[in-house]
Amino acid sequence: MKNLFLIGGSMSLLLMTSCNSSDENSGSNATVNVRLTDGPAAYTAVNIDIQKIEINTNGGWTTLNFPKPGVYNLLNFKNGTDVILGQAELPEGKVSQMRMVLGSNNSIVVNGTTYPLQTPSALQSGLKFNWNQTLSANGAYTVWIDFDAGRSVVAMGNNSYILKPVIRAFSELTNGQIKGYVLPQAAKASVHAIMASDTIATAIPNPDGFFMLSGLPQGNYTVSYDAAGNTGYVDESTNNVSVTFGKVSDLGTKTLHQ
Structure with a gap:
């Protein structure tokens, strides 16, 4: 009976230690919400196929919980309008970069006519841009990806267009x-x-x-x-x-x- 009591007490202590350790780990994280906004462009639509977003911390790349990958018309998100892309739980510490992976379904609409938006293959492996921030434990942050549609589209003539993304990121602390x-x-x-x-x-x-x-x-x-x-x-x-x-x-x- 005494042995059972000791075993039960040891298991309780182990469970309490495990819970405390889990709580401590979760308490060291920060929540980051990522939103998409846009600079202007003189087109009817600029459709970008966003497949994945990653954030670089001291521990490496973390993939954003991104529920709706697919095509976004950048021109829907101007003059303070934006759309939430997703959320990530990141460890406290410094963040240096973000990375956006694009698909192949990119297009532009000019005067009612849709043209393919040629995308260099390198962009489909990940476009990096800077976001420098120090995250605090239990902090909540919002970061905007500003995809400048006007400067990101290069007209090559003969109704040919190439996507050369111009992107910056900023948070509510640098906005x-x-x-x-x-x-x-x-x-x-x-x-x-x-x-x-x-x-x-x-x-x-x-x-x-x-x-x-x-x-x-x-x-x-x-x-x-x-x-x-x-x-x-x-x-x-x-x-x-x-x-x-x-x-x-x-x-x-x-x-x-x-």
Whole structure:
């Protein structure tokens, strides 16, 4: 009887130790949610076949829990609109890179006609891009993959197009934002965030004039409102726009004049 008690006590201690160890391991993880957003492009659709996403930590590559691999029209996700791709549980510590694996079902729609979007074979083995972040235990993070459709598609002539992805990643901790409206719609304006002499981000406003520029580094910007050349409207700009992480700089409404 005494021996049974000792055995039972040892098993209980073992179970408690195992549970505590499991709790400690799970408590050292961080949750990362990955979302897809887009820079603008002057096409009807840019369809990208996303098959897998991986995140690189000190322990190697971790595959994102990605429930809906397949074709995503990048132009559906602009001016602050995004879509969640999936989630990963990662150990605390530094994250350095992400990797996106593409399938072969990529296409572009120009003036209502669909053309294949040629994809270099290297992209189907994984396109790497930087995401530098230090994850804390029990932390929850959101990271956006900004797939710049406009700069990622190269027109080769004769209705031939090649995909050369331009991608950046940013989190809520490194997400400076500028929003506003530009009118009238007839101006067909594009909006640019310029730091010093570099254009950091571009937006093509929604039909109601709304635009949002995201993933901007902190600093002072000139926001340029560029009307299409054949509309007769005059370009304008707003200077000394301050961008701070965690805050949206609201520029209100800018009305262009002829």
